Amino acid sequence: DVKINYDIQYEIELDSLIYVGLIFNELITNSFKYAFPNNKGEIWVTLKQKDNQIFLTIKDNGQGFKERRKNSLGLTIVETLIKGQLLGKLSLNSHEGTEVSLVW
Structure with a gap:
């Protein structure tokens, strides 16, 4: 069983919502697919x-992020959306699980 905890303190504006939704979907899907064997x-x-x-x-306590997956299609899409559409930044940390932080 995978438990999802959340702390939402902001309502996303409509013009950003579709991009954030796509990013969120990709990152959560990756956690479910790869983090928890x-x-x-x-x-x-x-x-x-x-x-x-x-x-x-978005952070998980799974097995961490393999270096070779940094160039995956999913992460490339996330990076393109955050930088190109939201004009933001992405950081990835894989120590004791995986943590992806986005700022825009």
């Missing part, structure tokens, strides 16, 4: 605004 773990989702920036973080 035994189908046990947790995912944390946080969405908040600070000053004029939006922060979305």
Whole structure:
């Protein structure tokens, strides 16, 4: 069983919603597909605004992110959407699970 925890403190504006939805779907799908070979773990989702920036973080406590997957199609799509459509930044950390942070 995979448990999803969330802390949502911001309502996404309509003009960004479709891009954020696509990004969210890709990252959550990746967690379910790759992070938990035994189908046990947790995912944390946080969405908040600070000053004029939006922060979305998706973190899991799975097996971590393999270096070779950094060039995967899914992550390329996420990076293209965050940089090209939302004019933001992406950071990826794979220590004790995987954490993807987006700022726009």
